[in-house]
Amino acid sequence: MFLTLLSHQWRSELRSSVFQKSIALNIILGLFIVYFGGIFLFLGFYLDDILAKIYPGQNVVTIFNGMLLVYFLIDLFFRFLMQELPVLAIQPYLHLPISKNKLVHYVLVKSVPSFFNLLPLLFFVPFMVTSVIPAFGSGMAIVWLLTLVVVTLLNNFLLLYFKRQMSNKPLYTLAFGITIVSLMLLDYLDVLQLQVISQAIFGAILVQPWLVIVPVLLLAGAYLLNFYFLKAHTYPEELRVHKAKEATGGDIAFLNRFGELGKLIELELKLIWRHKRTKSIIIMSAIFLFYGFIFYGKGNYMDGFGILIFVGIILSGMPMFNYGQFLPGWQSGHFDGLLTQRISPYQFLSAKYWMMVPVMVLAFILTLPYGFFGYKILLINAAALLYNVGVNVFIVFFFSVYNTQKLDLSKSASFNWQGVGASKFVMMLPLMVLPILIYLPFGLLDVPYAGIAAIGGLGLLGIIFQKQLLTFSANRFTAHKYKLAAGYRQS
Incomplete structure (x- = not known):
């Protein structure tokens, strides 16, 4: 047998x-x-x-x-x-x-x-x-x-x-x-x-x-x-195969108070929880919370600021990097249907934004114990969190319109190169390198904490003007939505 x-x-x-x-x-x-x-x-x-x-x-x-x-x-x-x-x-x-x-x-x-x-x-x-x-x-x-x-x-x-x-x-x-x-x-x-x-x-x-x-x-x-x-x-x-039902909000009572935005966030959370590849992203992001142990506590790294900024960006930003790099490919299987719904691109991206922000804040909170290695780690990681929330999220939205390859969510992320393209590597450069470049002139002038403040301040500006940045991202998404739909049909 x-x-x-x-x-x-x-x-x-x-x-x-x-x-x-x-x-x-x-x-x-x-x-x-x-x-x-x-x-x-x-x-x-x-x-x-x-x-x-x-x-x-x-x-x-x-x-x-x-x-x-x-x-x-x-x-x-x-x-x-x-x-x-x-x-x-x-x-x-x-x-x-x-x-x-x-x-x-x-x-x-x-x-x-x-x-x-x-x-x-x-x-x-x-x-x-x-x-x-x-x-x-x-x-x-x-x-x-x-x-x-x-x-x-x-x-x-x-x-x-x-x-x-x-x-x-x-x-x-x-x-x-x-x-x-x-x-x-x-x-x-x-x-x-x-x-x-x-x-x-x-x-x-x-x-x-x-x-x-x-x-x-x-x-x-x-x-x-x-x-x-x-x-x-x-x-x-x-x-037995159950009859497909219409996906509706309301299962997570906390999200009900946010109306349509809460319903979209809930549907996004259901998508993440029900598929292999999205769950693999969660696991990989959780693993990166321990990334700091490679650098913290070691004199060669603790004496400088550049590498600590890089680590701080990764610690709070990795959940957003891992999930955001494939936007809007997570919806590629039903993207044509999504375009026929009464959901504006602004609502669509706003739901993504407000789903990722609490996750990044949670990642920052979980990495607070790294502060035992030095108080400047807390300052750098706090500035990195503000920068991720106010700047890096919108960089991800900017490059998301180039993700035209359909994703099979039933497959795990291991040895899976589906959806990985040149735009992913190009996107990672400003996400990782730009905050270090912002800090660089302050470091050369020997005022490192002013450089940290500049990174955090730029992120704070992004948070203040997040509605305007979301509107810009939504307009860019609108201009490319039919190109995205065509790419998902062909791939």
């Missing part, structure tokens, strides 16, 4: 029109896989020499074991961003004499031979041959490798479960993500020493191989968790 289901899916993929259109993309993706596979294979064979040079006089296997826990946390993080859920069009099989258990097992087993599960073997196996076997023998080395494979698969099934929970229990997924980020943050701050814990866990396997049963039991639990969840959601009444 597994082979039959596999052949059915293979044929459906080959016969799909999408497969024919994405051959070039698949070739590029294949080259990326070969490239990264080669890097992992090289590191696997030469990692013992590299670690011996970095940590002279220390056991390379112990050092490697100390890195494994951090590696698996990073692996979970990247899986969350890029790994797709294994799927099967299960409805055509439900009326046939096929056990539902077999269908669910097939979906789960299908996820095992994935890129994320196979790639680590190119890294672990060579290191085992060059370092673990000479030190501990073949038997212990095989048990050690089996443990790493089991933990890799544990990551796989944990990720699948929490990704499936995103649709109906988002708080579970949020708690899961916060836990992973908190562990890495505690390790960065030396509150929790993951390296020592990792050495103890994986070093114990090489001394007491029977402990491999612990990750095996955890893997079995994660598999059963996925199995019973999928089995509970394969009934025909849960899979």
Whole structure:
């Protein structure tokens, strides 16, 4: 039955029109896989020499074991961003004499031979041959490798479960993500020493191989968790296609008081929450909130202002950059219908503006703890927030009329270049570089805080005259709306 289901899916993929259109993309993706596979294979064979040079006089296997826990946390993080859920069009099989258990097992087993599960073997196996076997023998080395494979698969099934929970229990997924980020943050701050814990866990396997049963039991639990969840959601009444209803406002009571503007914002929020690519944008924006740890607290960066302005612009502006760079492509699937509605371009852009402003303010509030690294970080980030709200939003609106490529919102953002064009890279230049250029003359005159005030003041002017700037943006949108509609039909 597994082979039959596999052949059915293979044929459906080959016969799909999408497969024919994405051959070039698949070739590029294949080259990326070969490239990264080669890097992992090289590191696997030469990692013992590299670690011996970095940590002279220390056991390379112990050092490697100390890195494994951090590696698996990073692996979970990247899986969350890029790994797709294994799927099967299960409805055509439900009326046939096929056990539902077999269908669910097939979906789960299908996820095992994935890129994320196979790639680590190119890294672990060579290191085992060059370092673990000479030190501990073949038997212990095989048990050690089996443990790493089991933990890799544990990551796989944990990720699948929490990704499936995103649709109906988002708080579970949020708690899961916060836990992973908190562990890495505690390790960065030396509150929790993951390296020592990792050495103890994986070093114990090489001394007491029977402990491999612990990750095996955890893997079995994660598999059963996925199995019973999928089995509970394969009934025909849960899979039936519901009749499409007219999208209306009113579900978010707070937005009702803003009338038509509130309804448009609510519809925008629903669009973001219901599609893969928009949700990927949210995740990527949240990750960038930790971008400051790369620069803050390090003397080389803290002594200057230019790089801190750049970081401040990114911290509060990344949600707007990620989402705004594809405007109005998010509505490309129904853009012709949008033009027939009694919605003015001013209302359309105003809803975008007032949806992004609170998000940027929230991003600024969440990054306030960076103020512990220095008071000037708070001043710079506050000025950057004003600049993003008063200037950068309208720069995004200015370049949005060049986004004429249709977006498929059902696809995630990972390895997805749809909608990415030259205008995106051109738009990023004024967004990132212009505030630094505004600061530059003040920096050369050795009055840096006047430069920060100039950036914040320019943003404040933009906020004061936001109605006029929105009107200008709306007129520009009106002049290009038919060109946008034609581009969406052709792409």
